[in-house]
Amino acid sequence: MQTKILDTIENGIIITNQNLDIILWNRWLAIHTGIPSDKTPGNTLEDLFPRISFDLLKQKIRIALRMKSSTFTNARVLKFVIPIEQNKITKSIFKHMRQNVVITPLNEKEVSINIYDVSSLLEAQTIIDDQMKLLEKQAKTDSLTGCFNKNMFNELLTAEIKRSIRHNHIFSLIIFDIDNFKSVNDTYGHLKGDSVLKKLANLSRKNIRKSDMLARWGGEEFCILLPETPLNGAAILADNVRQKIASHDFGSTGLQQCSFGVAEYTLGTDENIIIANADKALYYAKNNGKNQVAIFKDETSVSWQP
């Protein structure tokens, strides 16, 4: 009678012991594994699935028996305990059924292993997670260049200021923009202009360090946040990026040049101050002949010379 009831349950039930001898294998398991219940007595799980190691299952059974309380596996962490290939008709994204498993001691030697199919749930969760990741990425990045967007950059800058205050670390900011970019758009059209922006972003990305953060500030203006970097180090990096851009072949739109403004964070000031300082230096570089790096130092902007 009890076995019949267990056969009506819509999840897998195995009654076993520490040696994994199968005492009961319900109908749900028989249907999903293709191993009939009457073939399981006298076998262990290892006999039925010789290519699978059940060491961790044994450990969980041991803990459940010692603790006299249930142990669990979660399908988001462990895909499955019993390998059950998904029915081809269901067209699941998972090859094997994802299982939440509860191992409950029945007495001093035996446990019941309850297996719940959570594949559909996890599939839905996976789709939602993927969509969320995409939305998060879209919210952070500039769709044209793939750089961080202005909002994200503001967040990164705020976080860097907090980090700087906490650890007394310095950092610097570079703001740069393309000289005479309006003429590119006017002469070659906006599609070509966009292509220049993309190429320039890629070129800049390749010439900064992994820890540096590149963002499109807007239009043809970009900025780079350089953690743990003093003013001089940031100016060297800016000049290197400047030279790489100036010598790059942008195809039909010809050579492009950029002007750079660099500022170092001063403890006790906020985001607006470092942005304004880098901006002042950029303005100076523009007015001083373009295609150059200017730094903001001692409350004034000056050309940077290597």
Next chain:
Amino acid sequence: MMNEELKDAFGELINISFGSAAAMIADLFESFATLKVPDIKVIAMSEIETIVMEGSDNQEIYITGQQFKGNFGGEVVFAIDKKSAGNMQTLIYSAKEFDETQAFDDNEVEQSILEISNIIGSSCVGKFVELLKEDVMFSPPTIELSQRLLSGLDKTRFSQIIVIRTVLEFQDMKIVGRLFIMFNNEMFGRLEKAIETFIEEL
């Protein structure tokens, strides 16, 4: 808030329950371990997110959640920072040979955190339940490497939280975690009464 005598009794009770928990965790890592409880406090539900993230230096932390149901119900949250999780990883890989045929082929660190959280949580709540002469069922625990699990908590269900700082000491490394056992006022009151009786009977 809990008076000192009650707090000591709580500590004593938790220490008793952690004795067997340590043995099981040692078994899990195939290494000798002791489980210490240096600090216990009771906080209000509104403080949970701040307290869980305390000392994490804004780094992500692993958070597990597990409900226990019955006449005596609540939820257990276990938080462990990335440094301790890294120590756990070192222990796992020094204890086991990597085996491609393992059915459990996923993230062993997350699995171990879930197991530790289940062992510690069940031992602790199990002792409370024993005092109250009740029976509970634990739901499968979940784990997140973010605060998402905390923001998903129904904060209206609980009012009091027992916070237990746990230090698992292995031969040459420590795994520091914090266990949060959440109750509503009624459950917490029942527990306090049961512990008062426990003190009287000592």
